[in-house]
Amino acid sequence: MTLTTTLKASLAVACLVAFAGCTDLKPIQAQIDDLKSQITQNTANDQKIAAEAAAAQSAAAGAQSAASGAQSTANQALSTGQSNSTAIEAINEKIDRMFKKSVSK
16 A cells, blocks of 8 residues: 555656646747747848848859950950051061161162
């Protein structure tokens, strides 16, 4: 009989402890509410960061396009400069020949 009584008493104490632990859920609910608000805030921040990343990517694409245009213009200028250099050398050779002809006469 004492074993049954001890078992019943232990079971009663265990139930009291379990019920005592379950009665105070307000702090846990407050923590859950805080976590929900943090998740909402993080979701909004993630959306803002995604929009900023898309804008940065668009700006980078525009900058790359401008850089390609500048490179093309620089290549054209180099080509023009080289043609002008060749033309100037040809004119200088003509002038030298003219002076040599006039001196030899």
